[in-house]
Amino acid sequence: EILLTQSPGTLSLSPGExxxxxxxxxxxxxxxxxxxxxxxxxxxxxxxxxxxxxxATGIPDRFSGSGSGTxxxxxxSRLEPEDFAVYYCQQYGSSPPTFGPGTKVDIK
Amino acid sequence: QVQLVQSGADVKKPGASxxxxxxxxxxxxxxxxxxxxRQAPGQGLDWMGWISAYNGNTSYAQxxxxxxxxxxxxxxxxAYMELRSLRSDDTAVxxxxxxxxxxxxxxxxxxxxxxxWGQGTLVTVSS
Numbered sequence: 698e699i700l701l702t703q704s705p706g707t708l709s710l711s712p713g714e715x716x717x718x719x720x721x722x723x724x725x726x727x728x729x730x731x732x733x734x735x736x737x738x739x740x741x742x743x744x745x746x747x748x749x750x751x752x753a754t755g756i757p758d759r760f761s762g763s764g765s766g767t768x769x770x771x772x773x774s775r776l777e778p779e780d781f782a783v784y785y786c787q788q789y790g791s792s793p794p795t796f797g798p799g800t801k802v803d804i805k
Numbered sequence: 806q807v808q809l810v811q812s813g814a815d816v817k818k819p820g821a822s823x824x825x826x827x828x829x830x831x832x833x834x835x836x837x838x839x840x841x842x843r844q845a846p847g848q849g850l851d852w853m854g855w856i857s858a859y860n861g862n863t864s865y866a867q868x869x870x871x872x873x874x875x876x877x878x879x880x881x882x883x884a885y886m887e888l889r890s891l892r893s894d895d896t897a898v899x900x901x902x903x904x905x906x907x908x909x910x911x912x913x914x915x916x917x918x919x920x921x922w923g924q925g926t927l928v929t930v931s932s
Contacts, residue, residue, distance in 0.1 A: 732919070734918075741925050742900070744921075746918070747920075748918075785849065787850075787919075789917070796852065
């Protein structure tokens with residue numbers, strides 16, 4: 698099973714700032730099958746990025762993903778008020794699919 | 806538009822079973838799979854398994870083998886997840902999500918992020 702670690706655990710930033718979230722895998726993620734999700738309190742997760750760098754339908758271009766192998770990054774270029782949430786990475790290239798523990802982005 | 810609508814919250818006693826439904830609309834049900842996840846209060850996401858809506862092929866998380874069964878009813882475009890022998894640590898919000906997959910060399914592989922999710926179903930296990 699591929700273990701995912703995310704850092705930092707919490708990121709305190711102000712609206713308009715840039716957010717950089719990291720996801721590291723215990724072994725190489727097959728075919729860059731790495732996704733990022735956003736979850737707000739009381740809501741289901743929402744797919745942001747799949748295939749490490751492809752934006753899902755309707756996702757603003759301030760969200761971007763990069764990386765390959767074992768190191769991946771989600772960047773939010775300029776934080777909007779609605780972006781403060783928990784972000785999870787997930788690998789789906791190897792069974793079982795696994796999720797990271799999450800990074801909380803909160804308002805500084 | 807694609808929608809997954811789950812059944813309502815449920816309260817069960819330890820040792821009982823629960824069956825959660827996930828009704829799909831807005832796409833051809835049998836072209837995709839359905840994956841199930843759960844999230845204990847204040848915790849992260851745990852993958853439980855997935856089922857092909859085309860042929861019913863399933864893959865379950867190892868720690869749930871023997872307690873979980875996933876099925877589909879193609880006549881109503883509905884997926885089901887049944888969890889048996891419930892314990893207090895099964896208390897969680899349960900989610901379904903749509904997935905793409907492919908078949909190669911005798912095995913099935915997920916090939917996409919989980920793009921549409923149900924709203925979640927809170928299952929509380931308490932005596």
